[in-house]
Amino acid sequence: MWIVRVALDKAYTIFVMVICIVLFGVMAVIEIPRDIFPNINIPIVAVVFTYSGMLPADMSGRIVYYFERTLTTQVNNVKTIESQSLDGYGIIKIYFQSGVDISTALAQTTAVAQTVLKLLPPGITPPFVLSYSADTVPVIQLALSGHVPQVKLFDLAQNFIRPQLASVAGASIPSPYGGLNRSIMADLNLTAMQANNVSASEVVTALEHQNLVIPAGTEKIGPYEDYVALNASPTEIDKINDLPVKRVNGTVIYMRDVAFVHNGAPPQTNLVRDNGDRAVLLPVYKIGTASTLSITSGVKSRIPRLKEGMPKGLNISVVGDQSGFVKAAIDGVVSEGTIAASLTALLMLLFLGSWRPTVIVAVSIPLAILVSICVLWGMGDSLNTMTAGGLALAVGILVDDTTVMIENISVHLEEGKNLRDAILAAGKEIALPALVSTLSICIVFVPMFILSGVSYYLFTPLALAVILALLASYVLSRTLVPTAAMYLLTEKEEKDGDAGPPRRRSLYRRLVTPLTRFQQWFERGFKRLGEAHSRLLEGALGRPWIFVGAFLAFSLASIAVLEPWLGRDFFPHVYGDSIALHIRAHSGTRIEDTARLCDEIEQKIRQIIQPKNIKTITDNIDLPYSGLNMAYSNTGTIGPQDADIIVTMGPSHGSTLGYIRTLRHVLPRDFPGTTFAFLPADITSQILNFGTPSSIDLQISGSDEAADHAYAVKLLHRLKHVAGVVDARLQQRFDYPEINVAVDRTLAQQVGLTQSNVADSLLSVLSGSFQVKPNFWLDVKSGVSYPLIAQTPQYRVDSLSDLTNIPITGQGGADKQILGALATFERGPADAIVSHYNVQPVVDIYATYSGRDLGSINDDIQDILKQTAKQKPQGSSVAVRGQVETMETAYSLLFPGIGAAILLVYLLIVINFQSWLDPFVIVTALPAALAGIVWALFITFTPISVPALTGTIMCMGIATANSVLVISFAREELAAGRDAVTAALKAGQGRLRPVIMTATAMIIGMGPMSLGLGAGGAQNAPLGRAVIGGLLFATVSTLFFVPVVFSLVHRRDQHEKTDQDPDGHPA
């Protein structure tokens, strides 16, 4: 083995290598971004149209559809297009095929937006086009409250704090939630306008003509060139009141005669309260590859400086800070790994009985991990629960290469070779088997790379971390371990080798007598275990068929009986320290009433959760002021009847899940007519839900919306009765109250008015002039331009009579008319939201699950779909989306993947053994491993999940690697001329120690992880449990079953050999 020789000859190279690993490793550990999950690089392009006052149906029909259709023809590699059309907003999200060049996609989308713009309703502005990825979630939110008016709060957040935070790398900050959007309001006085015969459009036109943003220029006078400035726009708000509107009979009518211009805000359409105080919420999203922790710390470090510039009495508080959870989760995994490594090292000390080889093991584990972290860092990955989990998982196997090497060196030392020869011989001997076992563990992880979507981005870094650590460990065991052995094992070991069992005679015996005693006791115990093993193995070898049959039967029966009871999840439930509750009152409930409802609900929450356990309750009612916010987050808010209530728990709260269960029971009973849904509150679930507000999304798509809705209602009724389904609700509301104003155009024409006069008057009264005739007023003091909006104050129009009495004025003195004279009014239902999926209208039933596994629920859902298939409207289709879809995809790839892994490992061993049969013997050990996994999950009530499957894959690898050792030993024995039974017995006995050692190391290493303690600990617990269960059974299988099968397989072999021997054909 040349590399071992090189390592021994050029020890300094190895030391330098180690120093480099430590240096770069430490650097990597410090620098590597820390996050909850790996980057989920699924690019999404969102397009946000804003057109205030446009109803959802119009938004969908006139803007969104048009855009979507153009999109499909002009943008390449589109996977799906989803859109939401809401009151005044159209949000289109475009998902691309994997591997698409996102900048091209972005450019094409922007081009489409520009192309269609001319064909869209007048006055529309180009949409926001932004790109982000599936894991763009709010990582921290700043709540501004205090003795500052709401207008000021919003102004500060939007125009002063937001730009300051924009410099935090990776932070994306859309508009603030809540508050009042400072604007210059021209409150139209309808009576005065009618009395003066001034129409709303005349007021708006006057504003447009009198408040200009037009440059004047320069003039050269004598030797100088002077600026010429024009009083194009009043510098004081009050002066706008003095703008002339029109002249009638020599009398000039001023703005103040028909309107009152003042500093104000349009009617509040987004209300945020922090513990009941009006507040403004500034969410910070993670975007790009920056880590959650760096963003949150960046934001938090800027707060003190921000506070300096703020008015007195303003509180900036941090809400929904995910960094604590993320940090705790990573720390949890890291400490699990550290505990695992320490336990493993202790175990090694116990097995090896000497500190020197233990030191070598203890040094090589962190080095391998450092190499892995270093490479991960270089590849742009982060340290997260996945990669750290992978490393923690690897710890148990890492000892393998090193211990095998050291064990082997000792064996050779015992045979009396000198140290160098012993090392070389040992290196040569195990080079291939170690490589095979390392490769077989690596190969089993290959199927992880065929996953798609979220699962791919989540689990490949885990696989990568394991593979990297294993390869590093293999290389280290070829380089560092021999060198270190050369220096550390010295003559003493050699002497020990001469003087009987080497591990009993430590120089430090007197210092560590109790430990040594313990070690001796352990050795005695192990010896007894060995004897028992030999006895049992002999027994089994005596009745091989019965044993093999019984063992296989037990394994297969375990799998067959227990597996159906396990249930399937995508990812284990993780509960953080906050609760997010979405409420929806009766469609069209006004924001003030929703706020009152929220107050009552919050009071109830405070009754259920001890007030001392509540840090804050924040609520966010109605749609945000900016469409940008909706592109990023989707909590299912579609109008003023919706609110999100976020309860942030104090430090020592009870079980979040327990609270949620109680609230789920109590709230619907106490607040009839209101729909409640608990949203994913922590960063993990938010990412796993892919930005949707629920984990199950039953989506009915088809062109007949009414029939789809009726069908959805039927499905909803059935779904509500599926055990474990909670918060089932229809996302689309079709009963938003609408008043249809049908103008009699002929009548209007006869009295000298047109539809556009009516529309103008309605627009200025009901939604303000800003959309159609945008106008700005610059505050020269702060340098901020504020919108100038002409609108009738909402309190002036607050009944149906008020609507009918809206005066309609035409251009130039047509007779005074009121709306009621020209139009009829009819009440009808309207769409509160129109959603499309791939340019088809859809109805979504959102639901989540609790107390039961997602797989069984999905089975029930599929049953319901089958039973109701006949009622499904013609041409409609139903899809189950959300986590269910992700899970089904992941499973459909992982199960064949595990099969492929086994096949690959088999082929690898075929190469190794140059035989078809022996590798098959190894594969027969795997059902036992599977049975072990099933048992472990069964008795711990853990459903199968992707982490559990990862553990399964891991188990396959280790079980194979261990069996490879046994079989190669047995083959050597066989080659040495022993009969199959003896060879099997010898192999079983001979490999007992290393196999037990590896398995125990692994099991102990997984121990802390399997307990699932701490924040986010639940997510890797199934992995630990699967590995422990699988290894327990696999070890038994490796030590008993595999030798017995080997003996059976080679029994005839042996007969042939003895038969053929005289003929001179050696085996």
Next chain:
Amino acid sequence: MPADTQKKRTGRRRWIIAAVAAIIVITLVVGGILIRTHNESALAKATDEDATPSVDVITPRHTAPQSVLRLPGDVQAWYEAPIYAQVSGYLRMWYKDIGAVVKAGDLLAVIDTPELDQQLRQAQAALGEAVANEKLAEVTAARWQHLLVTNAVSRQSTDVATSDEAVKRAAVAAAQADVDRLHALEAFKRLIAPFDGVVTVRRTDVGALIRANGVSDPELFAVADIHAMRVYVRVPQSYTAQIHVGMQARLRLPDYPDRVFAARVITAAHQIALTSRTMLVELEAPNPDGALSPGSYATVEFELRSDPHTLILPTSALIFQQHGMQVATVVNGRVALRQIRIGRDTGTEVEITSGIGPKDEVIDSPPDSLASGEQVRVAGHHPAPPNGGAADMPQPGQ
């Protein structure tokens, strides 16, 4: 023998161990499955229970919903007389300024009319001349009559003289009439208030030239009777049927934002104007304190009431379906959907013209997907909110 027992013992021990292991395995399996089935059935029960929606029910209410018709109106004086000059001349003096309260016959102004005076004098002179001529003709005629009796003159000559006398008498009458006319005109030098009221216009001043050439010149004064006002409203055709004489209305004026004035419909034109499709309706508004001024703009509010026995439901109870409006009623804990027809809608409440009875329990804010026959849990029962329509009437000062 001892070896045999040893073997037997180990054999038995093995069996015991195997049996214990088997029991543990079976217990684990059975236990695990039992716990799971139990959990599942408990969960199924809880899910079913939670799937039953809780609802609030209300009973419909009898009231007349009110709606308000608000129209622009013009306030005019009870009587209003513009006062023009009948005579040309110069204004000598005016005595009442705008805003002055006048009684009928009060002198408003006096016009200097030198030309008229001259004409009068001339006419008087002409009258004198005519009278003189008449006298002469009378004498002549008498004389000729006398002579005719004696046949001193011809009959012809006598007739000539008699006719001449008649002509001259007529000329006197004409001249007298001319003088009388000018005297009458002289009276117009004094502008007089025609009735009790307020001077609302004064468009002249001392020394102003006044020409009496008709309508092209503005009035000199206007006097308005404002003890009560007439308010003219153009009611759109669609509302005319609901407006009847004697109906009360309220006036709101921009100049008195906090005040509501009472008014009563006194007559209507009963004709729809072709150009605006409106009917002119006249209201009387008492004006004891003179707050209402002629020419004011007023918002006239008519309260349109309907049948006081209509059933009323808040709009939040309505369910909109493709096949019309429905409400969900609760009968024995189960939902029964009822097709309803609605009458008038005030925004917060609607009249239910058919479909439910006054005793029906109607679900308020029904969940988004109620099906007939579905079990519900009634959480609360309220009468329909009594002041649902209050928002309809904006309070003064808002």
